[in-house]
Amino acid sequence: MENEDFCAVCSIGGELLCCDRCPKVFHLTCHVPSLLSFPTGDWVCTLCRDVQRPEVEYDCEESRLPPHTPPSALSPCDLRKCEKLTLLIYSNILSAPFHEPVSPLARHYYQIIKRPMDLSVIRSRLKRSSSAHYSSAGEFVSDVLLMFKNCAKFNYPDSEVAQAGHSLQNFFLSKLSEVFPELSCPAPDDDSDSDDYEEPECAAAVAFPWPERREHSHRKRKRRRSLSWRRHHY
Ligand SMILES: [Zn+2]
Ligand SMILES: [Zn+2]
Incomplete structure (x- = not known):
């Protein structure tokens, strides 16, 4: 198998x-959870790892917690499921506009969207060190749906970003029912922004930086150990 x-x-x-x-490959910090070192033996990604009986343990923040750390309200298995769903969204090419917060320079965005949400926030809330660590899978799902709701609210329905958000939400919901068959999907809370004005203030002018898939690679560097690597040194 070629990676x-x-x-x-x-x-x-x-x-x-x-x-x-x-075939997937990841930077240590792009994987969910972020890894602290390159593993030495066989390794499977969060997308492939068995959530019930994980084949490998990751060297991540969670696995380095001191022995007597109180247990999280989110069970280890549910955490793995949420991590899997998060990485599924991240690995979908449509998710690029959702990786980071919308720029503070985006006109009107923070006037219209009262509860911004993006994948970097979701990813940080999966960590126990976060003061806003998820205490249930339902909280995680609410954040993901909020992110899509914000997208649908702010962007023109026929814009590229709105359509990406819509497709991605469908993708997420189908994966959610596979990963959490027992979890009924919470109804999106329509009240959260009810004090907002509802004019179709859209952000067609906001250009999201869509990454280009690079077609050619002259140097593959896939390593299981640290090497010095400069991104721009081709
Ligand atoms: Zn990466
Ligand atoms: Zn994999």
């Missing part, structure tokens, strides 16, 4: 970790 050339999350090359079960 891909660019990170499944950020589409950039460099020092990448290869999954032994699927």
Whole structure:
């Protein structure tokens, strides 16, 4: 099996970790959860790892917690499921506009969207060190749906970003029912922004930076250990 050339999350090359079960490759910090070191043996990504009986343990913040850390309200299995869903969204090429917060320079965005949400926030809330760590899978799902709701609210329905958000939401919901068959999908809370004005103030002018998939790679660097790598040194 040939692994891909660019990170499944950020589409950039460099020092990448290869999954032994699927073609995907990741930067340590792009993978969910972020990894602290390159593993030495076989390794499977969050998308391939069994959520019930994980084949490998990741060297991540969670696994380095001191032994007597109180247990999280989010069970280890539910955490793995949420991480899997998060990485599924990140690895979908349509998710690029959702990776980071909308720029503070985006006209009117923060007047219209009262509860901004993006994948970087969701990813940070999966960590126990976060003061806003998820205490249930339902909280996680609410954040993901809020992100899509904001997208649908702010962008013209026929804009590229709105359509990406819509497709991505359908993708997420189908994966959600696979990963959490027992979890009924919470109804989107329509009241959250009820004090907002509802004019179709849209942001067609906001240009999201869509990453280009790079077609050619002359240097594949996939390593399981650290190497010095400069991104711009081709
Ligand atoms: Zn990456
Ligand atoms: Zn994999």
